[in-house]
Amino acid sequence: MTSDPQVPAQHGRTLTEQVMDYVRSAVISGELKTDTLYSVYQLADRLKISRSPVRDGLLRLEEAGLIEFARNRGFRIIPTQPKDVAEIFSLRLALEVPAAFRAAQACTPQIAAQLNEIVGGLSRCAEAELTEEFFDLDQQLHDFILEVAQSNRGRNIVNRLRVATRLLGVSTAGKQRTLSDIMVEHEPIITAISSGNAPAAALAMRQHLVATGKLLLAQAVQGQGLDLDPENLWTELTAGY
């Protein structure tokens, strides 16, 4: 049998959730493209399951803003434009900078230990050039900071924004920035949070997000073959944050 993109029959997870996972990763891998109409029938066939869980999962993804339904025609992946990148990072600035501030205030020795553990993992992955694992840990770190800041709704929102970012198919780890470079940006954040220095934590988080956001924006602009100036666009779209 050829390699069917079958949902990997995980136990405990519903088929609906597995469909959501599948669609998200298929979009990231480029298997599902924007500007193409797909149908629930096709996808159910492809995954060898019935239309119900497929439709259920897609409805939730629509609610999350990843896809949209065209009545009686199918559904399509919602494209992510350069200006979306700027907006996403505006929002992340708005949410994560204050979160870093509050995480520093709420930091206990135990939390500091957990932070160091994650950073240790990041270090190892950076040295070994394990890109995938590195980004998983990076995600964990940001999520943990939101958690410490007691911002549960914020966590949810940021996680969603992160998925949208990945749809660009761009990664921050291009030739312009090595994993070690990104590591260096993270260290001041951790140091500041661990030592309870809230303003410093906020500042470090801001710098990290601005650096990442600008880089992604530039790549997105370039990727679309636009001749806009990313720097101007960034300034214009993130004013006030």
Place this chain on the structure above:
Amino acid sequence: MTSDPQVPAQHGRTLTEQVMDYVRSAVISGELKTDTLYSVYQLADRLKISRSPVRDGLLRLEEAGLIEFARNRGFRIIPTQPKDVAEIFSLRLALEVPAAFRAAQACTPQIAAQLNEIVGGLSRCAEAELTEEFFDLDQQLHDFILEVAQSNRGRNIVNRLRVATRLLGVSTAGKQRTLSDIMVEHEPIITAISSGNAPAAALAMRQHLVATGKLLLAQAVQGQGLDLDPENLWTELTAGY
């Protein structure tokens, strides 16, 4: 026939959307309570439609964080705690203050005219004591500011947060604050945006949201019969924003 809470057979809207509307308003009106398990069967029966659109709508509401499913047991309304109120207003501060800043930068005479139109409506509703219409317009105003600030994802998020707030069953228009009082808070925001004064717009929006948030938090604490100090709680939970 007794007054069935039937979905009002609107055209153009899908049954799924009507179910979502119904559940949202039923929660606000107190018809659906927290800590009670309801089922798709019951609700479909009640609304005289099949289980599919009910389930579809509920799945989307779960994605939005309004309800949660308990496998093979039913679904329940997710309660909104006082700390949620603080978190929601933290997020709104994070999103709407910068949005006001940028709206002021992006303001054109045409936009100013539209803002004035909404404010005019608010004025009329305040005088006539039309609470419901007043809050609709208030919502429109906040939404419009996000729109002008070109923050589409932000709009979506804030709209969702607003629904969660309403679940408390508390209204800002208690005895402590009349509609006219709220009007007064809005005016400096509009004036600053219309005149393109970005920092003033941000400040005015901040003051408005802080005032509203503190009031709602106090009501929520009181409503739950807790003896916490709302002022301390507010300061603690919104640090950094």
Place this chain on the structure above:
DNA sequence: CTCATCAGAGTAACATGTTACACACTGTTT
């Protein structure tokens, strides 16, 4: 009285059948 077992009710999750609609395509008229 306490605890384990088990049958039954009720449910979400999943499968499949049905309907009404949007759109492309064809052939016809002007």
Place this chain on the structure above:
DNA sequence: AAACAGTGTGTAACATGTTACTCTGATGAG
């Protein structure tokens, strides 16, 4: 050639059937 009516295909939306699970509450053993 261009505009238009008719027709067929594929789809989301909706309805209904089926399955496997979770809890409750009764029953009986220790």
